Each structure stands twice: as C-alpha cells, then as structure tokens.
Amino acid sequence: MIEVKNLSKHYGSKVAVDNISFTVEEGEILGFLGPNGAGKSTTMNMLTGYISSTEGNAMINGVDILENPIKAKADIGYLPEKPPLYPDMTVSEYLKFVYNLKKCKLPMKSHLGEICELIKITDVKDRLIRNLSKGYQQRVGFAQALVGNPKVLILDEPTVGLDPKQIIEIRTLIKRLGKNHTVILSSHILPEVQAVCDRIVVINKGKIVANDKTENLARNLSADHRLIVQVEGSDSEVKKILEGISGMDRVVVTREAEKGVFEYHLDAKEGVDVRREVSKKLMARNYPILLMKSNELTLEEIFLKLTTGDIYGQADKFEKQMDKIEKRGGLN
Amino acid sequence: MLAVFKREFGAYFSSPIGYVFIAVYLFFSGAFFYIFALSMGSTDLSYVFLGMFFVLMIFIPVLTMRLMSEDNKQKTDQLTLTAPISLFRLVMGKFLSAFSIFLISTSVLVVYAIVLSFFSEIAWAMVWGNIVGIILLGAVFIAAGLFISTLTENQMIAAVGSMAVNVALLLMDSLASVIPIKFISDILSSISVFSRFSEITTGIFSLGNVLFFVSVIVIFLFLTVRVLEKRRWS
Secondary structure, three states: OEEEEEEEEEEOOEEEEEEEEEEEOOOOEEEEEOOOOOOHHHHHHHHOOOOOOOEEEEEEOOEEOOOOHHHHHOOEEEEOOOOOOOOOOEHHHHHHHHHHHOOOOOOHHHHHHHHHHHHOOHHHOOOEHHHOOHHHHHHHHHHHHHOOOOOEEEEEOOOOOOOHHHHHHHHHHHHHHHOOOEEEEEEOOHHHHHHHOOEEEEEEOOEEEEEEEHHHHHHHHHOOOEEEEEEEOOHHHHHHHHHOOOOEEEEEEEEEEEOOEEEEEEEEOOOOOOHHHHHHHHHHOOOOEEEEEEOOOOHHHHHHHHHHOOOOHHHHHHHHHHHHHHHOOOOO | OHHHHHHHHHHHHHOHHHHHHHHHHHHHHHHHHHHHHHOOOOOOOHHHHHHHHHHHHHHHHHHHHHHHHHHHHHOOHHHHOOOOOOHHHHHHHHHHHHHHHHHHHHHHHHHHHHHHHOOOOOOHHHHHHHHHHHHHHHHHHHHHHHHHHHHOOOHHHHHHHHHHHHHHHHHHHHHHHHOOOHHHHHHHHHOOHHHHHHHHHOOOOOHHHHHHHHHHHHHHHHHHHHHHHHHHHO
16 A cells, blocks of 8 residues: 655755655554654655655555656645644635645535544634644644545644543544554654554664564563562562572562562563573572563663663663753753 | 635735735826826826836735745645645646736726726727736736745745846846847847836737747746755755
8 A cells, every 4th residue: 555665865965764665554554653853754745745755766555656646645645743724714614625625526515524523623613723722723634634535644743732632532533544544653652653553663863673563563572581570578588599590681679569578670581481480489488479470661661772772771861961961050 | 726726815815915915006006097197188098007017016026925935834835735736736826816816906907998988089909908018017927926935935035035036127128238248138138028018018019029928927937836846856
C-alpha cells in the first residue's frame, strides 16, 4: 500500500532523512516514533508530495508520488503538524472547500455530515475557525484529512492539543479507521503509539533504528534476563547469594518494599535464564521469595535505548548539566 | 480550480481587502471622472483611464499581496499542494479570484461612459480601447503581484515588492530614453507597458499590443508555477 525505498532528504549539507525504507500494508497502522527533529515530519511531507525527496521514491498504492502526483495524492488524507486551516472560514465552509478541492465524488451533504459526527465537530460547524479552541482546530484538521474517504491516512501528531478525553476518542477513531485504511501516525508520545499501532518504526537523526511489531519491539529488547525479585531477609546476605549464581551480571538492591523485605533488580547475562537458580538457591538458605517478575523495558526505556543507547544515563546527564548551570548562577 | 477560486473570492469579502479595493477604485475613478470629464465638459475619458493606470499600479498589489504569502505563512499550502490538483490550476484559481474583483470594480468605468452618452456623442471605439487596455493592464499587475506574493510569507513585503515591480514596468520608458545605446533602448521601449497602454487607449487596436500584454501575463503565471514547483525541490 505504501512503499518507501531509500528515501533521503538533504537541506544543503544537512541530512534530514537518511536513506530510509519501509512498507505499510493495507489495513495496518504504522507508528512513526522519534524525538523532535528526527525527521518524522519531513518524511511525511515527502510521502504526501508536499516536498520532494533528494533520493529514493515513495509509492502510494503502486503510484509514485513524484511521477504521478495527482493520482497518488487522490488516495491520501494528510493531517500536517499544524492543521492547514483558513481562520476566516467557518468549519462547514472550510470542509466544503476541501471537498471541492479534492474533487470528491461522494454525496457532499451526507459525507461531510458523517465526518462531522465522527470527529464531533457538528456543534461548531457554523463557527469561524479562528474562534475555535486549539483542540477543536486540531479536530477540524483531522476532519479535513478524512474528506473523500482516502485509502491512506497520514497523520502528523494527531492528538496534539487535545484533552485526555478527546485523545482517547481520537485514538479509538484511528483504531477503527485502521481496519479499512492504511494509516501512518507520527508521535513522540510512546503510550499513544503503543496503544494504537500494529507496528512501530523508530526514527532518530533521520535514520530508522527499529522497525517491528509493537509487541515484539518490547519483548526483544527486554527478555527474561532482567528480573525484579522481593526477598524476605537480610539484604547483604541475599545479595551475596544472588551474586554467586553463575551467569549473573549485576544485582542492585533498590528499596525496602516492606519491613524486612528488600527488592532487587537482577541483570543476568544475555540469553541466560536465572529464574530457577535464583529460586533454588534462596529456598536452600530459607529466604522466601515474595515476588518475582521479569523486568520488561517499558517502551519509554526502549525508546531511549534505541535513540541514545543508554537507558539510565540520560536523566543523570541532564541533572549534571542542570547542576553546572546552577553553579554558574542559574538560568537567569 | 473552481474550489480555489471560490475560496479566494470569498476571502476578499470576509476581510476588508475586497471592500477597500473596490472603494478606493470607485473613489479615484469617480474623482477623475468629475475632474477630467464632468467639470471640463469633455467627453474624452482617456485621462480618467490614464489616471487609473497609476491608481492600479499602487493598489493592485494590495489585492494580490495575500494570495500566496498567506498560504505560505499559515501553512495552508500543505493542504493545497497535497491536494490532487495541478499547480497551474491552483495558480489560475488564485489569479482569477483577484481578476474578478478587479473586473467588478472596472465595470463602473463603463457606467461612466454610458452616463456621458446621454449628454453627447462619445467616441465608443476609444472608450472600448481604453477598457480593453485597462483590463489587460490590470491582469498584468495581478499576475506580477501573484508572482511576488509567492516568493514571501510576509504580506507587506509582497505588497511593496509588487509596487516596485509595477513602477519598474512603468519606468522602462524613461530608462530607455536615457540609455545612449540604441539597441538596448529599443529593447527597453518595446517592452514598455506604459507606451503600449497609451497606444491602446488612443483607440488603436493592434494585435501586437494585445499579444504583448497576454504574454507578460502568461510569463508571470508560468514563473509562479515554477516557484511553487521549485520550492518542493529545494
């Protein structure tokens, strides 16, 4: 449905997007994840034909966006980062304009009415866009993308500026639409991507650093070799026992969970399953295990790991920076 | 094209620009009509049209300044440029919207001629020549303004830039007269908008002059499309 091959975009000597390739199947929701300035919007602008690529090509439904732009664009609904609204028009005037601009063939009144109902903007349809709140403007932008019922939806941070209730509504809507549309959604909010998308492409500094099913991405990077256990008994003793287990990399006492019960984070060497050993060794010395669970990385941690290669270091680094600034006399 | 036209035409009347332009047009053409025709007891309208040349030079940029620059600034070009519509149609829609406002205002000049015809015989050939001339001139200024508006996202810069271009088009004659090299001065005076306009206003219909204006319009529209195209590649 969407096929991206070796796509690059250079701005002078700056490389915004560096040789990325991926495909999105019909009926799939792809999450495009990355920190600010990673090249998400640039990629989306290339997919929609707003800007051209320096190298490589993008196919929408088998049509090259640069070679046959009008045909390719007819299948795309695009919500850019900043919704492209005319503030001097009312919502319904604006949607009619978009309807005509896209040369939509569906019956106008019922089609636009349906979209307004779906996005919940029916009650503001006669108001000037300039007077709407940010959340409503965002929704009108979303409605615009849906006009003409395009097969491909490209949504650049669709939930920005919405309140939590609206965010849930829009997410549910995207999920519903994903059943018979092809959707690409960009975000830097991880739980959002996790909640909505079938597959995630993580992009950093213009390069793809991961491309996998949402659940695989979390599993591959955590696996069984990281455990959290809570054990009753002296922490120094237990730590010694745990460190004695072969294949154990690191044991950290994190906190006293209850009185006399300590929590440990265990890092075993990759591919080594230490759960049985941990259980046997502690039982032999009569230290009851009150809890044992695998310490899966949250998507947040995966994200940091992929984009910076370091999960724990980031916050420390930032704190050190802040300390330095404070020593110099603070932010002022 | 029709969608863009409708939207831009409507936008002229949801902001003061459309009303202001028409009001200014009516004010100056009315003033010139009174000064050069009514108070002098003359049926010669060519001075009215000549006066309008200078008014259009200054005020058509007001009409065209926001056509493209606003899209650039508000990022609504992300809608128009990703819609399944060719750039030429987009540009034509914008051009025609400004041109229609201009035509509506210009229709008042015909009314003046009709008013005069109740009092005395008037040279209709000359009047029609003048009207065709002013319409072509307006279209040239609109195409130039549209082009300048595409280059910036600031409306003020677009307006001032277009005025500068219009004045440059006017100054071509005086520039030609001071350049001693005959070859260059010939070229300059042959692309002078003003001398061709005054030729048309004398009632002499020459295909060459009309073609000249039409080609200038086409060139500016073509350049506008190219600028939009080029921006995607930069």
